Amino acid sequence: MHELQTIITDPGRVLVSDIPGAYVTDNLGRLKGQCDAVVFPVSTEEVSAVMKWAYAHSVPVTPRGAGTNLVGSTVPDRGGIVLDLSRMDRILELDPDTLTVTVEPGVLLSRLQAHVEEQGLFYPPDPGEKESSIGGNISTNAGGMRAVKYGVTRDYVRGLTAVLPNGEVITTGGKVVKDSSGLSLKHLLIGSEGTLGIITQCVLKLVPKPAYVLGALVPFASLKTGIDAVIRLIHENTGPTAMEFMERKVVELGERYMNLRFPFPEAGAYILLSFDGAGEGEVRTRAERARQAALENGALDFLLLEEKQVQDEVWRVRGALVKAVEAVSEQEPVDIVVPINRTAEFIAYANQVEQESGVQLISFGHAGDGNVHLCVVRGGRETEVWKRDLHAVMTRIYGKSRELGGLTSGEHGIGLSKKPYFRKAADPAAVLAMKQIKLALDNRNILNPGKIFD
């Protein structure tokens, strides 16, 4: 490992002893690996040189960005090198004419968003964790709140530079909008959780910044009525940016945690909407159509969040739900995705599992895309009991999602912790093809080995 210091000569950028624990885990900190070195490259060339060395010596390499991963993708469970890309954090070029921004992978989402918004532009992907890195967002194909209208990270990647496991550097895509020029390595890299290549430069698509944003909180008697109304709102072409669902019992946790109050506490569930656009008039027109459609489809009310303070409070409670859960207990996050019309059925099943198992399950998420966040709550369980109960609950809920035509992950990825459920849910022939592709590009299986599949 000391040879790495001849590749990266700055002694502050190669750690081979006293490695802080944060580098061998993910954001949850429960899965821990070990490594022999942490390297902080600052250029594509350095990443390439490190990978060439690792390839020559068959040393495993685990890339990481801001370390906000939730499924263990950044855990170096086979030792070797942790390649920390957080110092590759330059915003290289904002090009208004092509509506693109070119960045290094370590740039944090919050900084990117602020930077482009200052120029009147907008980077729509909006996963909950704003201190995540763009490289990580691409590696997990991160989704978030605005996916109903704007899509996910994949939809905003125009071009990538990446270092392959053998150290070769490839470029794919560019500033162009369309691309039918050969197999899409770009789309293969997106969502591959750092198993096929290390992203070192990203050309991202921007859109004009919406001039006007308006929120609405829509209370319903039950989640089922709320989800049915969501489908109607989509059909009515009201173009919402976000459509988040929350059961009342979950909101109460957030209220207590934030010491804030939601309007309409007698609701059984809420749908939180937002609308954006180039002008107030058209946004209000769409919101009004949404109001009518919601009220005709079971909404108890339709509260426009006109006051900035109320709007902020509602979104702060929504944003704090995971932290509200974690304040009282460890939890295992789940981000199952089902067809949007099966969301209510899936949550009803989760509620049933909660009743039957005694394990608390807290659900909320993205109603407009059927992407359900479940927190499986540990409570006071001893380690062995928790392992057993968690696995039993996970097996049931992943089984149900499969039955409903769902997939294991909508936005977090598979990593280590969702591997057993992915293995059960995915088509075996498809997983075999994935493994063949992995081996074709990484014949020594050194780049983030053992993630997604064995």
Next chain:
Amino acid sequence: MHELQTIITDPGRVLVSDIPGAYVTDNLGRLKGQCDAVVFPVSTEEVSAVMKWAYAHSVPVTPRGAGTNLVGSTVPDRGGIVLDLSRMDRILELDPDTLTVTVEPGVLLSRLQAHVEEQGLFYPPDPGEKESSIGGNISTNAGGMRAVKYGVTRDYVRGLTAVLPNGEVITTGGKVVKDSSGLSLKHLLIGSEGTLGIITQCVLKLVPKPAYVLGALVPFASLKTGIDAVIRLIHENTGPTAMEFMERKVVELGERYMNLRFPFPEAGAYILLSFDGAGEGEVRTRAERARQAALENGALDFLLLEEKQVQDEVWRVRGALVKAVEAVSEQEPVDIVVPINRTAEFIAYANQVEQESGVQLISFGHAGDGNVHLCVVRGGRETEVWKRDLHAVMTRIYGKSRELGGLTSGEHGIGLSKKPYFRKAADPAAVLAMKQIKLALDNRNILNPGKIFD
């Protein structure tokens, strides 16, 4: 080959002699292959059985849909089996709740669009050739007129069933909106021109049908001013569905061919816009903003196409441009894509090449995505002269597109005819990775071999 008749026992669905010439070429008919059999499967199982047989016997297989390909992807230049999927043309399910339609690959675009529009839904991808098959659209990642607002075919594929070269059947994606569950085989298959798998079932995303559509024709003194204005219109967030550019000299060809007249004949170039949305009011608001921005940025006028007849005539001329060229001469189509702000520069260069080479180059295309359609016109050239002149012109224009940060194909694919230019333009390390992936999934190199790369 006669063994195929034991796999598909219906004698009308296996041709082993007197094979019509249409099956060994593409839509242009200039590149011709030869084959030993044409098979017309009607199910995934039959496709799988044929591929298993072909794999066991190392027989090349060339899949085809409606045969509207323009780059030779459907030309069986290594013999073997042509697998014609046009009889797998069932629309299996229209699911309004999830806004998806599930179809077989042989369904024609025109039929799919009409079918979903009857139900108030909309399939946005709109390549010029409406009698193309959905399987073919996916295999080339077809783009078209509405890509500025709605994106390309890739953006509307939710799930695929495909048969791999060894006959294994895989499913990837589904009716779900988000997917971060393993390597994206779906996105790898999209645009792979039938080299990695044979698509046998497609789950496609739909959107609500826009209730109101409005067109506008915007004349400019020059193409350069027009393209600059296009960038302004995008920045103003006016949300156009289509932004097509046409130089006046090209329009004149279309006018003569269709015996129709464009308004404002004194223009040097036109930008043809359309807007759509859920209501007339919001569409007109955006069109009005576009009018102001266009007039402030060099537009000579801004003609709303209020009369259906005028609108139809303008679009008919636009739609007839390729045919207008072909009525007078053979032509080689090019669909280079450059960053949107380099489009005018690229066309200026094409005009310069035309001057210098004496080879007529007719350009038009998608201004909103920098996707330029060039027709390289043969005129009266003898075969050898044409080959030489064409290659000289193509080398120059593909070289220029590379210099401008462009790519070889925006929507047609690489196939056979663009291979030499793709080889020069693409990153060699990336092409090597593509070949490794191809070999990993097709170790006998039997599925559409020799397309995209050797």
